[in-house]
Amino acid sequence: MYKKLNRVIVKHPNDAFISQEHLSKEWKRFNYINEPDFAKAQQEYEQFLAIIKEHVGYVEFLPESERVGLDSLYAHDPVKFTPKGAIILKSGKTLRQPEAEVYKDFLQEKEIPIVGELTGQAVADGGDLVWLDDRTLLIGRGYRTNDEAIQQIKEMVADQVDEVIVVQLPHDQGEDECLHLMSIISIVDEDLAVVYSRLMPVFLRQMLIKRGFRLVEVPEDEYIRLGCNVLALAPRVCMVVSGNPFTKQQLIDAGATVYEYDGNEISYLGTGGPTCLTCPVERD
């Protein structure tokens, strides 16, 4: 979604990464590219947060919890917001599954409505659920989100959507690597999307074009630096990880305002861009 963001939930690296010692012990288990530097992560996060705070009225922080690990930094994944409230998900990455319970407690404490919760064998990550517009939900079916979850989510949002469109995700680098639908598409305005077409099914690309989207095509080297993961703060106002000059320039050429933050430690090493760091609770 691309409408003006009014309220978000995030998690500070102080509460997710905890300390350098903790990072040293855990980064391999969580399949990070390398060990993040804690002090640099804190600095990067301040930069990231400053941009968020400049544009979003309410910013709320998930608490530190012993039940969850490094990936809890990526506050987008354990829940998905619909206009009526949150769906509590269950991650396709087993290590991340406890994040949902902590989130649920947090939402209940804040009296934020919950519309449903995945049950049984269903698994899904927030990164696989993309609102194309108010009434259209795309769901990526890959290693992180299964058919059972898609069925349950369809039932939960039936009264709020016209269409749920399932997008088959490719195997690409395999089960252990994080590939979400949000890795290959970001909607930054009603007619502007950032895409990595090489991993996109043809029907999706054709559908976007047919619906009038202009596509910003991310080159391979910038896809690897999470250039395709762009957070819309408002229509055509967005945020990218620095080091993606080609994508950034194309966004500017399309009339967008682009903010950048350095995200080597908080984004690149854990494979989580600005959309993954931010859970959008409410947009206009």
Ligand SMILES: NC(=[NH2+])NCCC[C@H](N)C(=O)O
């Ligand atoms: N919405 C996202 N794309 N989140 C990225 C999460 C990255 C995290 N390391 C994981 O593997 O789950």
